[in-house]
Amino acid sequence: MRIGIVSPYSFDVPGGVQNHIMDLAEALIDLGHEVSVLAPADDDAELPDYVVPAGRAVPLPYNGSVARITFGPLSTARVRRWLARGKFDVLHVHEPISPSLSFLAVLSARGPVVATFHTAMTRSRFLSAAQPFVQPVVEKITARIAVSELARKVHVEHLGGGAVEIPNGVAVAKFASAAPLPGWPGEGGALGFLGRFTEPRKGFPLLRTAYVTLARQRPGLRLLVAGPGDRDELFEEIPPELHDRVEFLGLVSEADKARMLRSVDVYVAPNTGGESFGMILTEAMAAGAAIAASDLDAFRRVLDGGRAGALFPNGDAVALTTLLGELLDDSPRRAELASCARTVVATFDWPSVANRVLEVYATAIEATDGRVFDDEWVDHGKGT
Amino acid sequence: MPGMWWVVGVVVLAAIFSAYLGWTAQRVERLHLRAQAAERALDAHLMRRAAAAAVVAEQGDSVELYAAARLALDAEPGDRESAENDLTRQLQGIELDPGDPAARTLIATSRRVVLARQVHTDLVRDALSARRRVLVRVLGLNRRHQRPEYFDIVEPTLPDLPPVVVPAPAHPAEGVLPTAPV
Structure with a gap:
């Protein structure tokens, strides 16, 4: 044609x-x-x-x-x-x-x-x-x-x-075959976030709260952040002793986005609203990351009601902390979520x-x- | 000479108006032709769906589904909508086997029915709203074309079968970077 x-x-x-x-x-x-x-x-x-x-x-x-x-x-x-x-x-x-x-x-x-x-x-x-x-x-x-x-x-x-x-x-093959960043995700576990961290609707403060709590209990846990924004502004709110365990990539290209998503154990989407589809989730699914997301309607739909990614109550930092802790400790569960995500994401290929x-x-x-x-x-x- | 300008003005206005009339007539005709084409397409896809349903019914020895498919194929124009609705209800009630090619064909034809119906509804709406325009009614342009009708059935959506998954590589080849489109 x-x-x-x-x-x-x-x-x-x-x-x-x-x-x-x-x-x-x-x-x-x-x-x-x-x-x-x-x-x-x-x-x-x-x-x-x-x-x-x-x-x-x-x-x-x-x-x-x-x-x-x-x-x-x-x-x-x-x-x-x-x-x-x-x-x-x-x-x-x-x-x-x-x-x-x-x-x-x-x-x-x-x-x-x-x-x-x-x-x-x-x-x-x-x-x-x-x-x-x-x-x-x-x-x-x-x-x-x-x-x-x-x-x-x-x-x-x-x-x-x-x-x-x-x-x-979503170009599943591009994401599924990307090489993780050198040294990631590492032994102590790694969380990932992509998006404008200064925008309230993206929900980054929730993840920050959860990460700070978790990082104090888990000495190896690291956080990978990508997206537009000012480096100093990001680190301002994070306790100084955790600075060397947080990596900020800034605005990334499509290729680096794929690598970034392959570099984390759990991709976190703490958005509090305003998402109509959740493109980034399909990309994280294609990359094979386990996903923790807020239970917005759009996310629930993309994640097949929670089978292809774990959901937590929207805006609840405590619930997010608990969920992330569970996921980090339970590698079979992460593998199960990722494999289910791979099936679901095939419809978006x-x-x-x-x-x-x-x-x-x-x-x-x-x-x-x-x-x-x-x-x-x-x-x-x-x-x- | 003011008189001449007056005449020129009238002539120009008349020319613009007749061009507008011609354009409107063309537009009304185009909208009607499209609505008719969409109706033929929808009809063809409904036939295909009924035929695909009959194949699935024969394989599964489902008498009720076969009867519904038969009725949809043979329905007279007046009974068509309810016959298609019955078939949709039957189809939504059965369990389809993802590995069965006949089931996949049925899902595909159902999807095409949904699309064809959507487009048909939109085009009929456009044609009807054109018919309601004052100018079109005054000139009797609407009488030159048969009034298109909506095809009023419930949304014939069937749940998608799980796609055939190609297993992704568990470990990516080290050092091979994907090329970004930008």
């Missing part, structure tokens, strides 16, 4: 949507499809060979943050040319309801259009102001995908119409997610011209 994918955001800056698009494109190519990705980028930027640059991205304040996007007559011409040359069987746009390449592509598209909604934006000024213009664009979208339950809900409330929920994929996306493509194509495909080319469940 010939598939055209449009990214609203530039690949110059890393981001969830960009990673999603690249992983999806690669998974589709591996499944034998022809994929072209149109994205804002300079003509001389270094890009994977399936990406077609659509010109420099302009920073534009949008919905409370700055989005680097491409929009305007020149971009429209490029989008049209790309569509005409590509002769795609299906066009797959991401975040089309924003002033972006995706929006332009939907406007110019004639055939089946699939749209993926990532953010759970609750209010959009662009959307409210442009409602009469947005409607014809929304009508051109044949099938919609939401990456999380929350994104789906917001989409249904704002635009009417349903969306199929297909979660973000990119090849199987890409197969579900292909089913949506097929549905969109059928709904556009009434052709119904044979099942052969969307082969399911081979697990390869």
Whole structure:
């Protein structure tokens, strides 16, 4: 199948949507499809060979943050040319309801259009102001995908119409085969945390309290923290005698994230709210770490009700301390959680997610011209 | 000459308005054609699901499931929705064997029914809301196309079977680093 994918955001800056698009494109190519990705980028930027640059991205304040996007007559011409040359069987746009390449592509598209909604934006000024213009664009979208339950809900409330929920994929093989950092996890046990530790919703203070208590009883226990933030700010709150047992990696690349997750005995997700899916948990599951997570709905769903990771009551530092102590002492239990996680995470593996996306493509194509495909080319469940 | 500008103005307005009419007519037609295509696709996938259910029923000697599948295949348009609902209920009540290819086909066809129904519902909604527009009604554009109907069935979701797992390597090869996409 010939598939055209449009990214609203530039690949110059890393981001969830960009990673999603690249992983999806690669998974589709591996499944034998022809994929072209149109994205804002300079003509001389270094890009994977399936990406077609659509010109420099302009920073534009949008919905409370700055989005680097491409929009305007020149971009429209490029989008049209790309569509005409590509002769795609299906066009797959991401975040089309924003002033972006995706929006332009939907406007110019004639055939089946699939749209993926990532953010759970609750209010959009662009959307409210442009409602009469947005409607014809929304009508051109044949099938919609939401990456999380929350994104789906917001989409249904704002635009009417349903969306199929297909979660973000995770490149299981990349995580499962990463090498742990030298010397980790070590004899005394290691806990891991990834995320912005200064953000209250990520729940780092809970883990800090639990770690400080546990580290005083267990002389070898170490803590590995990765994510954006200031080193001094992290260590300020940790008793000085524990400083040499806490390692801070800062913001890590995708490859280092995989290594970091392979380096710990227990990955801790103490988030107190605001998570719609729990991408990091699927990654920790792929890396084979045992997981301790707060019992948010999203986490409970991803962790298969607690079989693929231990849950503790949200916000309860004492319960977290007890749970972590138990997990650190019980290596068979950790192994059991990790092996169950490996089974669960297979549903999130990119090849199987890409197969579900292909089913949506097929549905969109059928709904556009009434052709119904044979099942052969969307082969399911081979697990390869 | 103010008179001429007046005429030019009217002509321009008329041109814009007729372009808008043409665009609206095209849009209404496109929405109806899509709703019809989606209906044909949904019909085909329902047939496939019933056929797949019949195969599973034959293997498992399940008379009730076979009868439900048969009824869904043969249902007249008026009884179709309740027949499909009956089949969904039967399917949700049975235990499927993950190793059985027929069961896997059944799960796959059910998933396609869910998708086809979702898209059909969306496209019918779009077509109906276009039909309700004042301009469309005044010009009688809605009478040129048959009114699309919702296909009102319960969500035919079946639980996914556990995927076929490829065991991950227990110990990664030392020194081999994964290449990041960024």
